[in-house]
Amino acid sequence: MTEPWSGRAAARAAARAESGRSRPSGRGGRRARPAGRGRRFLKIGGISLAVLLLVTAGGGYWLYQHLNGNITSVSLTDGAGKDSAGQEKADAFGRTPINILVMGSDGRTTEADCKLGGGCAKTGVQTGGNADVEMVVHISADRSNATVMSIPRDTLTDVPACENPKTGASTPGYHGMINSALTYGQACQVATVHKLTGIPIDHFIQVDFSGVVSMSDAVGGVSVCVDADVYDTYSHLKLSRGTHTLKGVGALEFLRSRHGFGDGSDLGRTYAQHIYLSSLIRKFKSAGTLTNPAAVYKLANAATKALTVDTGLGSISKLVGLASDLDKVPSKRITFTTMQTGPDPTDPNRVVVGPGAKTLFATIANDQSLTTASGGTSAAASATASASPTATSVPASAITVRVRNGTGIGGRASEIVDTLTGKGFNPATAGGNAPAPAATTTLTYGPGQRSEAGTVARALGIATSHLKEGAVAGLTLVIGADWPSGTTFPGGKSSAPPADTKVALGNSHAQTADDSDTCAKVSRYRTVQINRVPMTPTQAYAAARSKPDSDD
CATH class of the missing domain: 3.30.70 (Alpha-Beta Plaits)
Known part of the structure; x- marks a missing residue:
């Protein structure tokens, strides 16, 4: 049985060569839309980069200046209004939490992105794009816990009036997909997330995926687990059941796989990405991971080149400060969640805010931990959406x-x-x-x-x-x-x-970063095709025995 093919294979092979890996040239091609969604792995940079910079900051003046010059920064609110991101509330000791919007675009804005994502054969390097990754990273005021909440890109919401200061594109406001707000600038995307959730946003981080390919290589790969054989013919992820260490393009294939996991939607991809990021955090915190100066420099150099941040994070010293705050939070008290959704009544391909989401938003906005005092996730992490939407009042x-x-x-x-x-x-x-x-x-x-x-x-x-x-x-x-x-x-x-963790975590696929036993759930639906024949990812794996796995 032959495999799907497109003109992107050559570009993809070149990208593999850059990351130190090679595969037979007969590898299948990609559909343009799923390839563009590869930016979903971008959340990795937002959390892990700060830890790396904390280590590299002592590397001398030249290194400091070099990494500093890699960073691109823009205003948090320019074009969206000075109050568009919200304001944090201090606790009784004057401490404030930190909320960071981590986002990634589906645009191909560099040659490296074009090689990895394809779709540039006719257009060349592109500008702009949608924010197909959106995660709110919350660090508590006392730095004892953190929450990472993914917002599905297919969410319909109200985008406020914005103007992109770079391109001049403007909107009076509209109702549409949340990821489209990036067209009007990063500040507009920040304002849209704040408007939807009520969570103040203090910073944003936007990363390109070519940097993360290099990052996964620099740390020696990231360990992930899948609960069944999987071959996503769109992202080209191909893994046997069990645990694997993924590097370079293989890691990217895992992070952008939508058809391989869950129900084949954006939600399944989000859950799998949390598994990857949890593993990456554990690796960063493990002894000896960041003791190799050459590897650390390679990672930090690639990551800072890929960054666009708000001006509040626009230097190595500021990122080191963020690293220090992040490093105080133990893995067992970092909770990953996905915003609860429901189907849009007018479009089955879109979602709206679902039961429990407003409680989750309020929990983050009010700086409340989603882990117990011992660090464990609430017993309701797998609770269904039937949970009561409000906490019971006790007189x-x-x-x-x-x-x-x-x-x-x-x-x-x-x-x-x-x-x-x-x-x-x-x-x-x-x-x-x-x-x-x-x-x-x-x-x-x-x-x-x-x-x-x-x-x-x-x-x-x-x-x-x-x-x-x-x-x-x-x-x-x-x-x-x-x-x-x-x-x-x-x-x-x-x-x-x-x-009320039962409601805040209900139906959100919550897990803590120290959970090393969770495997990504491979889709049991016919979400992929070979020779236009629909089949499950596991059936596709069996039909493509000659194709090398992503960890080869």
Whole structure:
């Protein structure tokens, strides 16, 4: 049985040669549209680059200046309005979270992109494109946890009025696919995501995929797992069931495979990409991965050449600062999610915001962790969309709080107990001394008691960063030295309740970055073709035995 072929094979072979890999020239070609979507791997650069730069920053003045000169930066809001990205809210200690929009375009803006993506035979190097990768990377104000939320490119939403300062293209605003906003500039894409989610966006990172091909080679490949034989005849990913180490173009094939995973839609590709990125993060954090100066330089040089960032990240020193913030978050407390969607009632090929998505947005905007205190994902990570869309309200009269004084100042526990009972909390609420002095105030709640803790936090103005889930039933408030007087937490206002993770994670395919046991689920549908015969990716693998696998 013969394989699909197009004029892009030669370009693809050249790209393989550049990445240090070669394959027989009879490899199948690509359809133009799926190839353009290869930018979905771009999220990799946004998280991993900062870690690399932290290491390379000590390489001397020349290296610093060289990498600095690689970076292209533009304004976060130019052409979309000064308030179009939103504003972060500080916690009681004046700390703010960081939200980064990581995006990638389907345009072929360099010769390298043309070789990898094809589609340039008639047009040559192109300009512009759509943001086919969109991920909000949230780093908490206390740097203890992070959330990475993918937004499917097929989402229909309202694009605000924007003007691209580079091209002059403008729009008064319209309803359309979220990825199309990039036509009017990066600031317009930022404004569109903020408008949809309500999440303030502090920075953006846009990366081209030729840099990531080099990055995967520089780290020695990334380990991924597939749960069945797969051959995506469009992205050309071909792997046997099990675990593989992917480099160069093979990694790109995995990251851009849409027909190979899930139901063959953009959603399945997003889930597989989270597996890849989680593996990459684990590799960066593992001992010895970044100890080879030559490899680190190769990776950082390729990555910075591929970057377009906002001016707030437009230097190595600023990226190193971001690296430092990222490095504080352990892998077990980095949660990957995909925005919940539902089918658009007028177009089956498009999606709209689905049940649970607004709760997920609010959780990120309110700087609430989606992992437990021990780092595990909520038990509802695989919950269905049938979960209640709002947290259950628990009246104060049904809540008893154990108040413990850790300040060393007499009478503090009694003062807070009186405040709580005066606000209608259960009269069984009682005070006492903490077992040891406490520098920081904490409100610990037992399993399933998020709503109760939220009611207490709102009553006392306690910032959400001071709320923690414990293993023992009940609520315990330890008053720390940061709250020496008064009955409202310093700087505290009415605070949001703890995250309802059952709803926020429901149907979002959530996983944490330390999960090394998850395999990408190969599509069981007839999503691919050979000789115009529809078949499943596993059937296609069996029919293409002579074609080398992507990890060969």
